[in-house]
Amino acid sequence: MADYVLEVKNVDKVYGHGETEVYALRNLSFSVKRGEFMLIVGSSGSGKSTLLNMIGLLDRPTRGKVIIDGVDTSDLNDNELSTFRNSKLGFIFQFSNLLSDLTVLENVTLPRKIQGTVHNSAEEARTLLKTVGLETQMNKFANQISGGQAQRVAITRALINKPSIVLADEPTGNLDSISAETTVQLLKSLNRKLYQTFIIVTHDRHQFGDVDKVVTIKDGRILKEEVEAKMQ
Amino acid sequence: MDYRAQIGIRFITRRKGSLIAASLAVAIAILVVQVNSVIFQGLYDAIVRDQINYRFGHVYITREEDFITKSDFVLVNWLERIPYVQAAAPRIDSSASINATIDGKIIRDYSVPVIGVDPVLDREASTMAQTVGDGQYVSYRNSVVLGAIVDRDLGGPQVGDTIKLKFKDQHGNDVLRRLTVVGITSTAGSVGLDNSIIMNIDTLREIIDRPHQTQSIIVRLNDPTKDQDVKDLFLAAFPSNADKFKAQTIEESAETTLRGFRSGIALINLVGYFGMMSSAFAVVTIQMMQVTSKTRDIGVMRAIGSKRKDVLLVFIFQGMVIGAIGAGLGTAMGVAYTAYAKETHMTFQGSLPLEVKYNWTSIIQTDIMAFVLAIVASIYPAYKATKLEPVEAMRVG
Ligand SMILES: Nc1ncnc2c1ncn2[C@@H]1O[C@H](COP(=O)(O)OP(=O)(O)O)[C@@H](O)[C@H]1O
Ligand SMILES: [Mg+2]
Numbered sequence: 001m002a003d004y005v006l007e008v009k010n011v012d013k014v015y016g017h018g019e020t021e022v023y024a025l026r027n028l029s030f031s032v033k034r035g036e037f038m039l040i041v042g043s044s045g046s047g048k049s050t051l052l053n054m055i056g057l058l059d060r061p062t063r064g065k066v067i068i069d070g071v072d073t074s075d076l077n078d079n080e081l082s083t084f085r086n087s088k089l090g091f092i093f094q095f096s097n098l099l100s101d102l103t104v105l106e107n108v109t110l111p112r113k114i115q116g117t118v119h120n121s122a123e124e125a126r127t128l129l130k131t132v133g134l135e136t137q138m139n140k141f142a143n144q145i146s147g148g149q150a151q152r153v154a155i156t157r158a159l160i161n162k163p164s165i166v167l168a169d170e171p172t173g174n175l176d177s178i179s180a181e182t183t184v185q186l187l188k189s190l191n192r193k194l195y196q197t198f199i200i201v202t203h204d205r206h207q208f209g210d211v212d213k214v215v216t217i218k219d220g221r222i223l224k225e226e227v228e229a230k231m232q
Numbered sequence: 233m234d235y236r237a238q239i240g241i242r243f244i245t246r247r248k249g250s251l252i253a254a255s256l257a258v259a260i261a262i263l264v265v266q267v268n269s270v271i272f273q274g275l276y277d278a279i280v281r282d283q284i285n286y287r288f289g290h291v292y293i294t295r296e297e298d299f300i301t302k303s304d305f306v307l308v309n310w311l312e313r314i315p316y317v318q319a320a321a322p323r324i325d326s327s328a329s330i331n332a333t334i335d336g337k338i339i340r341d342y343s344v345p346v347i348g349v350d351p352v353l354d355r356e357a358s359t360m361a362q363t364v365g366d367g368q369y370v371s372y373r374n375s376v377v378l379g380a381i382v383d384r385d386l387g388g389p390q391v392g393d394t395i396k397l398k399f400k401d402q403h404g405n406d407v408l409r410r411l412t413v414v415g416i417t418s419t420a421g422s423v424g425l426d427n428s429i430i431m432n433i434d435t436l437r438e439i440i441d442r443p444h445q446t447q448s449i450i451v452r453l454n455d456p457t458k459d460q461d462v463k464d465l466f467l468a469a470f471p472s473n474a475d476k477f478k479a480q481t482i483e484e485s486a487e488t489t490l491r492g493f494r495s496g497i498a499l500i501n502l503v504g505y506f507g508m509m510s511s512a513f514a515v516v517t518i519q520m521m522q523v524t525s526k527t528r529d530i531g532v533m534r535a536i537g538s539k540r541k542d543v544l545l546v547f548i549f550q551g552m553v554i555g556a557i558g559a560g561l562g563t564a565m566g567v568a569y570t571a572y573a574k575e576t577h578m579t580f581q582g583s584l585p586l587e588v589k590y591n592w593t594s595i596i597q598t599d600i601m602a603f604v605l606a607i608v609a610s611i612y613p614a615y616k617a618t619k620l621e622p623v624e625a626m627r628v629g
Contacts (some may be wrong), residue, residue: 101242113235
């Protein structure tokens with residue numbers, strides 16, 4: 001049996017009730033192997049973010065299961081989900097997702113503080129910030145740096161707890177093309193270096209070049225699942 | 233530092249507007265309570281002070297429904313042997329009619345209180361002698377000190393002038409007397425000496441035909457906390473079944489005067505507590521705004537692993553910051569006001585000097601109450617914040 005870091009099984013997500021009921025996801029199933037760099041693509045409104053919310057345990061599916069590292073997350077309560085997110089998942093959102101009242105360094109070490117393992121966290125955060133070229137910006141408040149820099153800080157924050165899966169929703173969506181390119185290269189090189197699984201939602205798959213897997217979604221269903229996807 | 237405390241502190245301290253508004257609300261509530269306390273407790277204490285100094289002493293000895301017939305000399309001597317007693321003096325309260333005159337014309341005839349005092353003992357037992365601004369205190373027989381208003385109504389006799397007063401003796405007969413003005417008293421205060429006449433107790437005894445009798449003995453203590461002890465000692469030595477003596481502490485003797493004030497103070501305190509309630513509502517409102525403006529941050533915290541109770545704590549810590557800064561500011565303003573009142577010898581309506589004290593117990597109580605209130609006022613907004621879901625982190629915009 002393959003070493004699956006993520007298994008999505010027959011997931012439905014329904015918003016609203018009765019008349020206003022919307023199927024954002026419909027009977028979705030797929031699996032991801034450890035260390036894969038995977039893209040979720042599709043047009044706007046197709047259900048990409050909803051799917052990422054399910055994988056990221058930010059919201060619960062209406063039906064079906066999300067299994068991460070062999071743990072059926074539907075069995076976890078609210079507090080257990082929080083702990084699980086903290087240790088197993090790293091998040092990078094489209095819009096500025098740093099706490100603007102904390103410094104860059106404080107933002108990066110926050111997951112460690114939440115985890116209660118602050119020992120060495122500042123040193124590790126510094127090392128990571130150096131990798132992304134932000135060692136000089138560490139003591140600035142998060143709202144005093146550029147959007148591209150903030151996105152790189154978010155990446156280091158997503159990595160500090162050595163999660164099994166790093167999730168990103170349109171991480172370049174809000175950036176100029178140069179910052180976007182830097183971010184893409186950074187994500188890919190980190191994936192190779194750290195052997196962590198990256199699942200990235202994008203509407204622009206070309207930006208990412210060759211990846212391990214691409215899942216295309218349309219109207220909440222899987223349209224296409226490609227492995228070892230080469231850039232056309 | 234605990235990360236929830238750190239985030240809570242940053243959230244509020246980096247929002248100067250909210251911080252200032254919320255802590256000012258708390259501070260002003262404290263200030264209101266403090267100002268009320270300075271003015272109304274100060275007024276109450278001032279009245280107690282004046283009642284002790286001029287009228288009742290710390291312990292006030294009378295006889296049930298009659299004059300004291302035992303020798304005042306014996307009683308005063310007995311009392312002055314108690315170590316807590318600084319001085320004691322006999323008094324008689326009576327009244328006399330005066331003819332009020334304007335430009336030499338009599339306009340009306342009215343009655344004024346007359347206080348009979350022992351010229352020597354009274355200087356020790358009361359501070360009435362110190363209120364004489366012009367002239368001197370009562371001394372020899374037939375000497376009187378006039379209250380400023382009485383003097384004015386009498387057409388303004390000067391020290392050395394002779395006045396005529398009409399008394400009633402104990403049998404109801406009119407007694408007319410010529411007396412010499414030796415001093416004029418104009419006191420600030422609540423006891424109305426300005427309306428009274430002070431005279432030699434022996435002269436008054438003779439006028440009202442009560443030789444050797446005394447109406448009351450005022451006892452001044454060097455340790456005011458021992459009033460109950462002195463009262464008990466006295467009543468034990470002169471049991472009430474024999475002499476029918478009555479001894480009262482100042483709280484008892486001035487009860488009628490003080491009772492009204494006490495309920496007034498209770499009412500004013502109520503106003504203070506309403507002020508506290510409204511500042512609590514201000515804190516609730518500001519905290520709700522904080523929660524709304526931090527919705528995405530809360531979502532991000534939840535997404536990266538904070539639990540609901542962590543979010544709750546963030547806003548409780550915010551409440552603590554508001555409470556602490558508000559309490560600090562409020563105390564500073566309150567103490568500054570108290571210091572100002574003390575320095576400037578603040579008076580009530582320009583006449584009664586307030587008895588201003590730093591009441592640290594009450595200050596600390598008010599502070600703790602305001603601090604706790606700021607936290608309590610944060611509970612509902614904090615609870616609302618815990619209801620936000622992690623998906624808030626994903627919200628667009
Ligand atoms: N909270 C929500 N309530 C109701 N409908 C929603 C909600 N979130 C998303 N949807 C709907 O679900 C569908 C998929 O949305 P989304 O996952 O955001 O798409 P994408 O990220 O691919 O643009 C859309 O039709 C959207 O309107
Ligand atoms: Mg989306």
